[in-house]
Amino acid sequence: MATVTVNRPVLATPGQGGGRVTGTGTLLRFMLRRDRIRLPAWTLGLALLMGYFATALETFVESPADLEGLTAFSGSPAGALFGGPGFGFDDLTIERFLAGQYGLYVALGAGLMGLLTVVRHTRAEERSGRAELVRASVVGRHAQLTAVLVLVAMMAAVVAILIGGLMASRGYDLGGALLFGASVGAVALVFAGVAAVTAQLSEYPRAASGAAGALLGAAFVLRGLGDMAAVQGSGASWLSWLSPVGWSQQTAPYVHDRWWPLAISLAFAVTAAAAGYALSARRDFGAGLVPPRPGPARAAAWLDGPLALAFRLHRASLIGWSVGLLAAGLAYGSFTQPLLDGFTDAPEDMVAIMGGTENLLDGYLGTMGLTMALVVGVYVVLAVQTLRSEESEGRAESVLATAVSRSAWIGSHLVVTAVGVPWLLLVAGAGMGVGAAVSTGDAGSLGGLLLGHVAHTPAVWLLLAAAALLYAVAPRVLPLIWVVLGYGLIVGYFAPILEIPASAARLSPFAHVGEHPLEEVSVVAVLVLTGLAAVTAQVARLVFRRDVVGRT
């Protein structure tokens, strides 16, 4: 494929010879060709998500009273954590709610789009060796990075125009629509810049996108904490200004209509990209910034079977996720006391409407349990994707040529991942519990939090088994599992607001266990989900056993 770029005479024309970005145009066209499905899928997908939110909300809101009902949750501190600073929510309109509450998720999607696209066309290409062919032709040192940054800028512009156009087409103010679209696109640019840096640090594409993704998560958490403080009118609301996602939200479309926060985004994106260029000039092709060290000459005694191998391969990722979830848990947990303070400041009857202080706290802790379960769901999907790359990159073949059966191979990876699920939930719950205990000076919620987190295990197991089944049927369809996870997220957070019928909501595996401590843990749901997961995993194993190896 890469040879497409080498035969173009335009590359060799005199005058372009010594440029560091020589060949950028050709590479860009090549990337557009490679991403002919991916690019429309991302941009249209984000616009369609926004369109779905808009349609659902317009259907739901029939009277001003409905709008007021919305503020009850979204204007609360917990709502701010998962929505935004709530600009103009005291005089709510549909478009303000769309931008202020749902805009966050579209923006996160745009950030993912930006960072994944950059890693895909830089570090992943280098890792696979294809970039070597490209760079050996008349292509400047910085051409690949430049081309992909231009590509992301184009994607961001398309997203901005589509979303702006969509909002304008529904009759909302044009200026606000364009600003909202641009604020979403800006997040893509910022995280493309971030990925331009992380792609230089490690030799692995997964480490590059993982690090950039972790920063996206940190940006989400930071602005959440800041927005919470802003809604309560006390505390560290400046935290939102440390977050690239926060900058986009601070534009306050349909309220203040400020364009200038996007200048910060743009400046950050440019600075990060410049840092990426500088770092890439300081390292060798194919290498990270950290030089490799010699390892053990012999395998440890425990590394003696498929299960041990699976554990060895997932170990680094498990450690990384444990640290990340512990940190996130501590951060969210430590906000328990400010949250409670916020309630005491609020008008008494409003707190009563929301079920009293205790229920609000339990609601927050319960929602966090679900959130962590969804995050662990991401871990699970990525773990199954490891299977896919083991197979497509030829390492599965070497293992299956030894005395390891297909069942044992897929089974060992599934067992390691399945054991990782309650472990990660436990770590997240412990982080939350400790954070909450330190912040309130009372460890009483620790037990409930641990149970509330770990209780989601069977739901994540079912997701794991479903992913395994998709992979077993055809590795290509594995990405469909994201739909299940995304549906779980929408149902978990927005089912009441979007009026998703109960029967449809029950399709989400995450909607059954109950959000302890607010709700009781349903033992029946735990047993049924576990049983379903076991059966699905067994089917996946049987399907995989019958198939050939070396699929892509």
Add this chain to the structure above:
Amino acid sequence: MTTAIDIQHIDKHFGRIKALDGLDLRVETGTVHGFLGPNGAGKSTTIRILLGLLRADRGRVRLLGGDPWADAVRLHRRLAYVPGDVELWPNLTGGEAIDLFARLRGGTDPVRRDELCQRFDLDPRKKGRTYSKGNRQKVALIAALASDVDLLLLDEPTAGLDPLMEAVFQECIREARAAGRTVLLSSHVLAQVEVLADQISIIRQGRIVETGSLTDLRHLTRTSVDAIVDSPAAALATLAGVHGLQDIDGHVRFEVDGEHLAVVVRRLGDLGVRGLTVRPPTLEQLLLRHYGDESARHGAVA
């Protein structure tokens, strides 16, 4: 003599492409069998079917007396495989990978493993991602050769090795044969097969076009004769089986079909031979006979 590999008339399609087309292959126990053919002829597909990684559409496959698809795990304890493109885990060292493969197969001889590391000059402490293609190949070779197995399936095992290592490899294969192991050695490197193989099968476009010992195959081909003679040699050209005769001032060159060699040599003696070189056909010539220009190209690459 028992049969280690017995393939009868297998077909394999990938979509509309026919990769194997009625392929037959027999490998006797304790022999080194060269599996020769150009790229894309179906060598790797055949080996993957023998490993039970792919399933033949039609035909019968027996490996060490078992069915490679159904009894994969049992059979894999008795064989070791080296793929043409060795992929290692980027964050495991070569030493870890060698031990792992050996343990997954059911045990290894640590002394032999260390000895092989030394002979192949491999630093086992490096991470998989830092190895060159040749070094990755060494990892897989050491893991295979250190195991106590009955059968070695080697798919172009020396593609990335330098000549020195190639010599070590040949030594190891001879030792394996002396130890009674069976080796299936696929290659398009003709010289390697020629040196090592007891039997050779030539595959082309998914079917075996020639099989037998090197002697058997040579019988089918021409011998090159280069002689300095006193008398004019033009008369030789009229003999049956003589091709491409050149006679420049008593320096005669020609090729002769195997079955006519005896007659031609007798007539050559009558001409007063002062110098004589007779060369057996090389495998390049064997392949040339089957593939024409196409194989000449591959021969040149090898």
